[in-house]
Amino acid sequence: MLDDDEIRAALEGLPGWAGDRSGISRTVEAPDFPTGVRVVDEVAVAAEAADHHPDIDIRWRKVTFTLVTHSEGGVTRKDTDLAGVISDIAERHGAR
Numbered sequence: 001m002l003d004d005d006e007i008r009a010a011l012e013g014l015p016g017w018a019g020d021r022s023g024i025s026r027t028v029e030a031p032d033f034p035t036g037v038r039v040v041d042e043v044a045v046a047a048e049a050a051d052h053h054p055d056i057d058i059r060w061r062k063v064t065f066t067l068v069t070h071s072e073g074g075v076t077r078k079d080t081d082l083a084g085v086i087s088d089i090a091e092r093h094g095a096r
């Protein structure tokens, strides 16, 4: 589990992500609704491969991802690693 300073340091390398020990989140805006859903679909594949699953909220073109490691009761490297993967996927689909 990461402490406050470790989370702050990790967030500096994850543009668009914010949060604390209760979880880290990012909202991306896709060009349109189907593209947002495609981002979620690709994140689902990466999440399943990592056996680590974000909470996901889709509202029209805006998709919010929230990560926390429930089994550890806090934010871990699994979360910060998957955050980077999600940002890469979003970027590839033109979601900012």
Ligand SMILES: C[C@H](O)[C@H](O)[C@H]1CNC2=NC(N)=NC(=O)C2=N1
Pocket (backbone or CB within 6 Å): 051, 052, 053, 054, 067, 068, 069, 070, 071, 072
């Ligand atoms: C058995 C399996 O490894 C666990 O249930 C995993 C699955 N995905 C998970 N995802 C997240 N975000 N947190 C977890 O603690 C978690 N645990």
